[in-house]
Amino acid sequence: MKTFSKNQLERYPFYLKYFKELQKEGVETISSPKIAKVLGYSEEQIRKDLQAISNEPGRPKKGRSVEKLIDTLETFLGYRDTTTAVIIGCGHLGQALLNYPNFQEMGLAVVGGFDTNPDLIGKEINGKSIHAMSELGEVALAQKVKVAIITVPAQYAQEAIDEAVQAGIHGIWNFAPTHVTVPYHIVIENFNFSSSLAVLIHRLYDGR
Amino acid sequence: MKTFSKNQLERYPFYLKYFKELQKEGVETISSPKIAKVLGYSEEQIRKDLQAISNEPGRPKKGRSVEKLIDTLETFLGYRDTTTAVIIGCGHLGQALLNYPNFQEMGLAVVGGFDTNPDLIGKEINGKSIHAMSELGEVALAQKVKVAIITVPAQYAQEAIDEAVQAGIHGIWNFAPTHVTVPYHIVIENFNFSSSLAVLIHRLYDGR
Numbered sequence: 235m236k237t238f239s240k241n242q243l244e245r246y247p248f249y250l251k252y253f254k255e256l257q258k259e260g261v262e263t264i265s266s267p268k269i270a271k272v273l274g275y276s277e278e279q280i281r282k283d284l285q286a287i288s289n290e291p292g293r294p295k296k297g298r299s300v301e302k303l304i305d306t307l308e309t310f311l312g313y314r315d316t317t318t319a320v321i322i323g324c325g326h327l328g329q330a331l332l333n334y335p336n337f338q339e340m341g342l343a344v345v346g347g348f349d350t351n352p353d354l355i356g357k358e359i360n361g362k363s364i365h366a367m368s369e370l371g372e373v374a375l376a377q378k379v380k381v382a383i384i385t386v387p388a389q390y391a392q393e394a395i396d397e398a399v400q401a402g403i404h405g406i407w408n409f410a411p412t413h414v415t416v417p418y419h420i421v422i423e424n425f426n427f428s429s430s431l432a433v434l435i436h437r438l439y440d441g442r
Numbered sequence: 443m444k445t446f447s448k449n450q451l452e453r454y455p456f457y458l459k460y461f462k463e464l465q466k467e468g469v470e471t472i473s474s475p476k477i478a479k480v481l482g483y484s485e486e487q488i489r490k491d492l493q494a495i496s497n498e499p500g501r502p503k504k505g506r507s508v509e510k511l512i513d514t515l516e517t518f519l520g521y522r523d524t525t526t527a528v529i530i531g532c533g534h535l536g537q538a539l540l541n542y543p544n545f546q547e548m549g550l551a552v553v554g555g556f557d558t559n560p561d562l563i564g565k566e567i568n569g570k571s572i573h574a575m576s577e578l579g580e581v582a583l584a585q586k587v588k589v590a591i592i593t594v595p596a597q598y599a600q601e602a603i604d605e606a607v608q609a610g611i612h613g614i615w616n617f618a619p620t621h622v623t624v625p626y627h628i629v630i631e632n633f634n635f636s637s638s639l640a641v642l643i644h645r646l647y648d649g650r
Contacts, residue, residue, distance in 0.1 A: 247636035428455035
């Protein structure tokens with residue numbers, strides 16, 4: 235089986251966005267040099283990236299079919315499937331995510347939120363109910379929840395993740411800015427302000 | 443000058459978080475094998491990462507001083523300096539970031555928000571005013587703004603970034619889920635749900 239680096243996986247949604255823009259403009263084929271110019275990746279990297287998810291070679295003169303590329307990318311990224319998710323922690327960030335309009339097109343169906351705050355429990359945000367944490371196991375089982383999005387304050391992240399794992403949820407998308415541990419069979423992706431900010435600030439002051 | 447990969451830069455905040463936890467527990471020294479066990483990086487990687495920002499070698503028996511590591515990391519990450527930032531786009535996500543309590547300790551001072559919505563302009567969130575976009579140049583100059591955090595809808599991202607660049611802001615932290623372009627002297631870091639989700643979903647269904 236092919237293996238994909240984290241950096242490589244992170245590039246695919248950018249290809250998809252760009253190809254969808256092209257499709258909207260009526261463009262039917264695209265070449266690696268053109269993609270390189272717009273997205274800023276090297277031509278070699280682009281060929282490698284696209285080859286890794288498609289069997290169809292680019293034709294040097296005509297380029298690749300935009301429609302087929304979109305099809306391949308959407309399938310590869312799971313946008314054609316539905317992955318059920320819940321949000322644990324319905325403060326500012328959790329509520330912003332309950333309202334976020336683009337998860338659906340990415341194949342992520344957020345079915346509800348969870349919190350321990352009695353003022354929030356029972357509320358509806360964007361048509362999604364906020365449940366008590368004690369109902370997590372029940373909801374996860376009934377709705378076949380695959381992903382828990384963790385938006386609790388840092389000090390509660392480990393506890394929230396432990397409860398998600400106990401509820402049978404296998405994918406953790408951790409927005410809490412802290413280090414956490416999970417059992418080996420659990421998939422965790424940290425979506426971390428501080429890591430992204432570290433890259434920005436370092437580049438901004440590079441050479442100071 | 444040393445160069446740092448994106449992955450490497452992204453790891454440093456995790457080291458810092460962990461060392462701060464150790465400090466809170468009264469732990470004075472730490473060894474690479476122990477760090478490896480907790481953070482899940484290889485010992486070799488840890489030695490390389492820490493060596494790259496510090497001149498002090500780890501002593502095989504005693505390990506490294508936690509206090510000195512924290513000092514080195516905070517300085518390297520710019521947490522001891524102040525970088526002034528504004529938020530462009532004060533919808534759900536922008537407001538969540540105006541309320542986010544941890545930017546200050548990362549050296550990022552968010553001084554205000556900007557929006558085009560008349561219902562939002564003039565409002566205060568977490569003590570920070572929301573200004574009209576037309577005031578961006580003036581505020582950026584007066585407050586020496588270094589970073590614009592872009593939280594507008596995808597279709598307005600390029601326009602918002604162009605205005606930030608025109609206002610003399612050199613660092614763009616783009617939260618909008620779309621591809622954008624900036625002049626070569628501008629530093630941009632994309633903080634992108636879809637890229638992070640791509641990594642999670644791929645790992646979750648790996649081998650399907």
